[in-house]
Amino acid sequence: MSPMREAVARLASPMDTIAAYHFGWIDRHGCPVSGDGGKALRPALALLSAQAVGSGAEPGVPGAVAVELVHNFSLLHDDVMDGDETRRHRATAWTVFGAAQAILAGDALLALATEVLLDAPHGSTASAAAARAIRRITTATRQLIDGQAQDLAFEQHDRVTVAECLEMEGNKTGALLAASCSIGAVLAGADDRTADALGRYGHDLGLAFQAVDDLLGIWGDTEVTGKPRWGDLRRRKKSLPVAAALAEDGPASRRLAELLADPQVRDDEDQQLAVRADLIEQAGGRAWTRDEARRRHTSALAALDEVPMSDQIREYFVTLAEFVVVRER
Amino acid sequence: MSPMREAVARLASPMDTIAAYHFGWIDRHGCPVSGDGGKALRPALALLSAQAVGSGAEPGVPGAVAVELVHNFSLLHDDVMDGDETRRHRATAWTVFGAAQAILAGDALLALATEVLLDAPHGSTASAAAARAIRRITTATRQLIDGQAQDLAFEQHDRVTVAECLEMEGNKTGALLAASCSIGAVLAGADDRTADALGRYGHDLGLAFQAVDDLLGIWGDTEVTGKPRWGDLRRRKKSLPVAAALAEDGPASRRLAELLADPQVRDDEDQQLAVRADLIEQAGGRAWTRDEARRRHTSALAALDEVPMSDQIREYFVTLAEFVVVRER
Numbered sequence: 001m002s003p004m005r006e007a008v009a010r011l012a013s014p015m016d017t018i019a020a021y022h023f024g025w026i027d028r029h030g031c032p033v034s035g036d037g038g039k040a041l042r043p044a045l046a047l048l049s050a051q052a053v054g055s056g057a058e059p060g061v062p063g064a065v066a067v068e069l070v071h072n073f074s075l076l077h078d079d080v081m082d083g084d085e086t087r088r089h090r091a092t093a094w095t096v097f098g099a100a101q102a103i104l105a106g107d108a109l110l111a112l113a114t115e116v117l118l119d120a121p122h123g124s125t126a127s128a129a130a131a132r133a134i135r136r137i138t139t140a141t142r143q144l145i146d147g148q149a150q151d152l153a154f155e156q157h158d159r160v161t162v163a164e165c166l167e168m169e170g171n172k173t174g175a176l177l178a179a180s181c182s183i184g185a186v187l188a189g190a191d192d193r194t195a196d197a198l199g200r201y202g203h204d205l206g207l208a209f210q211a212v213d214d215l216l217g218i219w220g221d222t223e224v225t226g227k228p229r230w231g232d233l234r235r236r237k238k239s240l241p242v243a244a245a246l247a248e249d250g251p252a253s254r255r256l257a258e259l260l261a262d263p264q265v266r267d268d269e270d271q272q273l274a275v276r277a278d279l280i281e282q283a284g285g286r287a288w289t290r291d292e293a294r295r296r297h298t299s300a301l302a303a304l305d306e307v308p309m310s311d312q313i314r315e316y317f318v319t320l321a322e323f324v325v326v327r328e329r
Numbered sequence: 330m331s332p333m334r335e336a337v338a339r340l341a342s343p344m345d346t347i348a349a350y351h352f353g354w355i356d357r358h359g360c361p362v363s364g365d366g367g368k369a370l371r372p373a374l375a376l377l378s379a380q381a382v383g384s385g386a387e388p389g390v391p392g393a394v395a396v397e398l399v400h401n402f403s404l405l406h407d408d409v410m411d412g413d414e415t416r417r418h419r420a421t422a423w424t425v426f427g428a429a430q431a432i433l434a435g436d437a438l439l440a441l442a443t444e445v446l447l448d449a450p451h452g453s454t455a456s457a458a459a460a461r462a463i464r465r466i467t468t469a470t471r472q473l474i475d476g477q478a479q480d481l482a483f484e485q486h487d488r489v490t491v492a493e494c495l496e497m498e499g500n501k502t503g504a505l506l507a508a509s510c511s512i513g514a515v516l517a518g519a520d521d522r523t524a525d526a527l528g529r530y531g532h533d534l535g536l537a538f539q540a541v542d543d544l545l546g547i548w549g550d551t552e553v554t555g556k557p558r559w560g561d562l563r564r565r566k567k568s569l570p571v572a573a574a575l576a577e578d579g580p581a582s583r584r585l586a587e588l589l590a591d592p593q594v595r596d597d598e599d600q601q602l603a604v605r606a607d608l609i610e611q612a613g614g615r616a617w618t619r620d621e622a623r624r625r626h627t628s629a630l631a632a633l634d635e636v637p638m639s640d641q642i643r644e645y646f647v648t649l650a651e652f653v654v655v656r657e658r
Contacts, residue, residue, distance in 0.1 A: 012475040014482065077436065081429035100410035103432060104478050107406065107439070111470040114443055118464050131456055134463065135447050141440040146341040149433050153343070 003065050004043075007116050011108055014097070018105035022076060022093045041209075041320065042067040042180040048316055049198050050184030052309040060184030062120040062130075066137055067180040069113040074144050074176075076106035081152065082235070089226040113137060120187060132186045136195075140179035147172025154238040158261040165243040169210040170203065177206030200303035201317065208296035209324045211289050214239035216329070218277050219286065224329045230273040236260055240292065245285030252282035297325045332394050333372075336445050340437055343426070347434035351405060351422045370538075370649065371396040371509040377645055378527050379513030381638040389513030391449040391459075395466055396509040398442040403473050403505075405435035410481065411564070418555040442466060449516060461515045465524075469508035476501025483567040487590040494572040498539040499532065506535030529632035530646065537625035538653045540618050543568035545658070547606050548615065553658045559602040565589055569621065574614030581611035626654045 001009070008019045020026045027033050043064035050060030078084075079092040080099050086092060094102035117137070120130045150168040154160045160168075181202030182195040216225050217232035218241060232239055242260075245253055256279040259265050259272075266272055280286060300321055304314065330338070337348045349355045356362050372393035379389030407413070408421040409428050415421060423431035446466070449459045479497040483489045489497075510531030511524040545554050546561035547570060561568055571589075574582055585608040588594050588601075595601055609615060629650055633643065 011471075012478070014478060015475065073436075077432055081432060100481050101478065103406055103410060104474050104481075107402075107436075108471060108474045110436070110439060111467050111474065114463065114467045115471070118460060118467065127457060127460055131447060131460055134443065138440050138443045138447065142340075142437060142444070145433050145437045145440065146344065149341070149343060149430065152429050152433075 003061050004068060007065050007069065007112055010112065010115075014101060015105050015108040018093055018097050018101055019072075019109060021096060022072060022105065024088060024090065028091070028096045040068065041324070042071050042176065044320065045177065045180040045202060045205075046184040048184065048313060048320075049181050049195075050188040051313050052198060052307060052317070053185045053188050053190040053194060054309075055184075055188035057184075059121075059188045062116050063133055063137075063180075063183035063187050065116045066113040066133070067176060067183060069109045069116065070137060070141055070144070071176060073106045073109040073113070073141075074148065076102050076109065078148060080106075081148070084228065084231065086228055087226065110141065125189065129187050129189055132192075133183050136179045136183055136186060136199075140175040143171040143175035147175070151237070155235055157238065159246045159257060160238040160243050162240070162243045162247050165238060165240050166207065169207055169214075169240065173210040173213075174203040174206035177209065178202040181205070194307055197303055197306040200306075201300045204296045204300035204303060205321055205324055208293045208300060208321070211240055211293035211296065212325060212327060214241055215286065215289055215293075218280065221328065226329065230270065230277075233273045233276050234267045236267065241280050241285035241289045243285075244288035244292075245280040245283035248283045248285075250283060252279045255279055256283060293325050297321055332390050333397060336394050336398065336441055339441065339444075343430060344434050344437040347422055347426050347430055348401075348438060350425065351401060351434065353417060353419065357420070357425045369397065370653070371400050371505065373649065374506065374509040374531060374534075375513040377513065377642060377649075378510050378524075379517040380642050381527060381636060381646070382514045382517050382519040382523060383638075384513075384517035386513075388450075388517045391445050392462055392466075392509075392512035392516050394445045395442040395462070396505060396512060398438045398445065399466060399470055399473070399508075400505060402435045402438040402442070402470075403477065405431050405438070407477060409435075410477070413557065413560065415555065415557055439470065454518065458516050458518055461521075462512050465508045465512055465515060465528075469504040472500040472504035476504070480566070484564055486567065488575045488586060489567040489572050491569070491572045491576050494567060494569050495536065498536055498543075498569065502539040502542075503532040503535035506538065507531040510534070523636055526632055526635040529635075530629045533625045533629035533632060534650055534653055537622045537629060537650070540569055540622035540625065541654060541656060543570055544615065544618055544622075545656075547609065550657065555658065559599065559606075562602045562605050563596045565596065570609050570614035570618045572614075573617035573621075574609040574612035577612045577614075579612060581608045584608055585612060622654050626650055 046064035047057040047060045080094045117134050178199040182199040185195045222229040375393035376386040376389045409423045507528040511528040514524045551558040
């Protein structure tokens with residue numbers, strides 16, 4: 001049994017069922033499925049981060065499980081808050097089990113993440129490492145929550161600045177990727193300086209990831225992403241392309257600002273949403289965000305250079321960063 | 330500044346505001362109020378548990394803050410899930426700030442609880458104690474979540490047994506009170522055997538507490554409890570008096586079972602709810618639950634006798650237990 005399944009099996013009913021459904025291991029009737037379990041980017045980074053400091057992947061395993069649990073805690077809750085009905089081409093957990101049980105399942109995954117780290121091997125050095133790992137993941141969790149709160153608040157604003165948007169995305173995505181990239185190193189006994197450098201790689205990778213996510217949220221192929229078409233535009237989400245477009249000074253930017261500030265404009269017509277997407281592109285929001293993803297990709301790799309590691313491990317980190325920037329889902 | 334306010338002040342906006350409102354420190358406009366901050370039973374027990382093992386209250390402080398944060402995490406989420414519109418004579422947080430922000434504020438309090446324990450004084454002995462404290466509170470949190478899930482599931486069942494109800498209440502209330510009564514001792518360096526005995530006191534105190542809560546949920550004076558009148562009956566909640574009444578074999582019990590199983594019966598008429606309350610009483614559910622509270626009170630005090638402590642501290646524990654059983658809110 002995989003470490004993730006082992007952790008989830010510790011949950012009581014019905015939390016275990018809801019989590020297993022959410023992870024794509026079973027369908028709504030409880031039958032096993034071989035599904036699309038998501039990208040599992042965070043666990044891969046956590047294992048690599050242990051290997052980066054000269055250890056095997058093994059000590060990073062509890063960290064890999066913990067970051068994936070925290071990530072999925074946030075997905076379960078976000079889907080309830082955002083009212084999203086599909087994720088990974090499937091009905092979201094709250095639409096199947098109700099909002100209350102989906103909230104509880106999220107809560108349970110968050111508590112389980114801490115528990116898994118407490119269960120990491122003992123001995124005084126290992127215990128101190130586990131405490132440091134718990135601190136990193138707890139701090140990241142709080143930032144993740146702050147980021148989601150900012151994201152929701154932005155939907156009520158007529159405009160947000162690029163700086164505000166980047167801060168929000170740093171919290172919402174950067175923080176947990178920073179924790180993912182440093183937690184394995186911490187569990188393997190690395191010092192804070194090394195872990196922090198790996199964390200900076202993760203943070204910038206997170207911002208690159210989020211920039212690409214924002215692009216896919218508007219121009220992605222919904223068949224490939226598995227996300228609802230125009231979902232971001234329908235909610236008047238102030239993602240990076242929107243913030244960058246609004247920061248420009250030109251007719252397309254001004255027209256976009258008018259549309260977003262007008263409560264009379266309908267959010268449920270595809271044609272209206274297509275107009276918004278075009279205005280964002282004309283005002284340079286798409287190009288700016290694509291460039292931003294490249295910039296963060298470059299700075300992530302620069303942070304990686306601060307940590308001595310084997311060529312093979314470095315190559316994996318570089319490949320993952322590349323994957324984040326070129327992905328279509 | 331109190332340690333609770335100090336902890337909450339670490340939250341980012343708007344989580345800090347939502348938490349401060351929920352705790353009754355500010356009103357919905359952000360103005361300070363001297364309100365009804367709740368019973369603060371759990372922090373009191375956490376401090377006492379440090380003193381019970383011969384320490385001052387001081388080492389118990391992070392534990393006191395952590396259990397109160399976890400308790401309020403669960404209140405914030407429960408109010409959303411149950412759709413309750415008032416608590417402590419005030420509008421619940423989700424009715425003021427929206428469900429999404431209330432869920433996030435709950436999430437933030439849960440993460441903050443772990444953070445507060447990680448910040449407890451360092452040194453290798455203290456770190457090991459903090460890790461043991463985090464384990465106790467994390468386990469209790471998971472049980473709390475399981476208990477709420479069971480509670481929600483029971484609303485869909487026509488009947489539940491007394492045993493099922495006690496298991497649910499042990500999870501929902503007993504577990505966090507057990508953690509409250511042992512966490513201070515753990516932080517003060519007590520061994521697991523001592524902490525476990527204090528935990529058993531807390532667990533049974535929790536069951537006594539919940540039995541009284543269930544009585545107040547039906548027959549309490551809503552002016553005093555601050556909870557919506559007939560809320561438990563309206564939701565067809567399978568609380569202890571209901572489960573005990575259904576376990577009887579008599580006309581009142583059978584009539585009650587019929588009413589609870591009938592989807593046609595209206596839940597929004599006070600007269601209908603008054604009939605249910607009468608049937609529960611006639612079937613002995615009220616008397617059984619009152620006796621159960623007394624039984625748990627007695628067994629809690631018996632667990633207390635296993636731990637040598639000063640007469641003064643013991644007296645406080647005894648007084649708190651008495652308060653739990655005789656309270657009217």
